[in-house]
Amino acid sequence: MGTSTDQLELAATRGDAPGAPGNDVPVIQFEGVHKIYDLGEVQVHALRGLDVTIRRGEFVAIMGASGGGKSTFMNLVGGLDRPTRGLYKLDGVDVSSLDKVELAHIRNRKIGFVFQGFNLLSRTTALENVELPALYARLAPAERVERAREALRIVGLADREHHYPSQLSGGQQQRVAIARALMNRPSLLLADEPTGNLDSRTSVEIMGIFQRLNRERGITLVLVTHEPDIAQYAQRIITFRDGKIRRDERVPHPAAAEEVLKNMPVVGAED
Numbered sequence: 001m002g003t004s005t006d007q008l009e010l011a012a013t014r015g016d017a018p019g020a021p022g023n024d025v026p027v028i029q030f031e032g033v034h035k036i037y038d039l040g041e042v043q044v045h046a047l048r049g050l051d052v053t054i055r056r057g058e059f060v061a062i063m064g065a066s067g068g069g070k071s072t073f074m075n076l077v078g079g080l081d082r083p084t085r086g087l088y089k090l091d092g093v094d095v096s097s098l099d100k101v102e103l104a105h106i107r108n109r110k111i112g113f114v115f116q117g118f119n120l121l122s123r124t125t126a127l128e129n130v131e132l133p134a135l136y137a138r139l140a141p142a143e144r145v146e147r148a149r150e151a152l153r154i155v156g157l158a159d160r161e162h163h164y165p166s167q168l169s170g171g172q173q174q175r176v177a178i179a180r181a182l183m184n185r186p187s188l189l190l191a192d193e194p195t196g197n198l199d200s201r202t203s204v205e206i207m208g209i210f211q212r213l214n215r216e217r218g219i220t221l222v223l224v225t226h227e228p229d230i231a232q233y234a235q236r237i238i239t240f241r242d243g244k245i246r247r248d249e250r251v252p253h254p255a256a257a258e259e260v261l262k263n264m265p266v267v268g269a270e271d
């Protein structure tokens with residue numbers, strides 16, 4: 001298990017400004033990656049030879065039609081599943097060389113996950129939901145609460161810590177999910193359709209939080225979306241089709257969520 005010093009390491013304090021031009025340390029490296037789901041009778045060839053590198057501090061959107069392999073890609077990146085063939089290196093480490101326990105440990109330390117459905121526990125307050133990932137990190141309870149409060153503050157929900165999910169709007173629930181993903185202070189955040197259930201203003205607010213985490217804390221972000229408007233907040237768009245990368249392009253001028261919000265109507269007063 002990691003020492004508490006590892007656990008306390010703040011992405012924000014990692015020296016050089018990630019995301020700055022010239023910082024080209026690879027975080028995610030795929031070489032010839034295939035994923036085949038074996039269902040006995042049929043085999044689904046979900047990924048068909050991926051070669052891609054994502055570097056520290058990048059903000060990448062993954063796009064493409066349903067069934068193209070986006071979620072499969074995210075599961076591999078997050079170490080929730082392994083390639084059938086090919087090489088995946090996370091921070092320079094060949095993931096296939098790790099056993100289950102080592103992989104789980106790296107995943108807990110380095111990666112935060114945000115999903116479309118929020119996956120919050122309904123009988124549990126916002127604060128307790130955020131604390132959950134740290135239950136496995138052997139943090140002292142006081143430190144755990146302190147960190148969870150900090151994470152809620154980062155997503156702008158300091159005043160909602162005792163609310164239950166049913167007492168929060170969809171956007172607020174997604175912010176709790178983001179705070180929970182930040183709990184172990186990951187250097188990489190993975191989000192699969194995080195704005196899929198949200199109205200357009202709330203979606204932009206969520207993108208603003210991601211942009212801020214990327215800019216201020218240097219967190220590398222990989223985010224799946226099927227909405228072209230949402231992808232414009234990223235710095236790079238990778239498009240999947242039929243298990244392959246069909247396009248991989250820079251966004252010359254990513255949209256700035258904070259600016260866009262200034263010109264968007266507020267529907268109902270959420271706060």
Ligand code: ADP
Nearest residue numbers: 037039044046065066067068069070071072073
């Ligand atoms: P996307 O997220 O782009 O919609 P997915 O990665 O979910 O695409 O799916 C890619 C292909 O793999 C699809 O044909 C899908 O049906 C199949 N697939 C995804 N997950 C599984 C699974 N656990 N078992 C079998 N087939 C799967």
Ligand code: MG
Nearest residue numbers: 070071072192
């Ligand atoms: Mg999907």
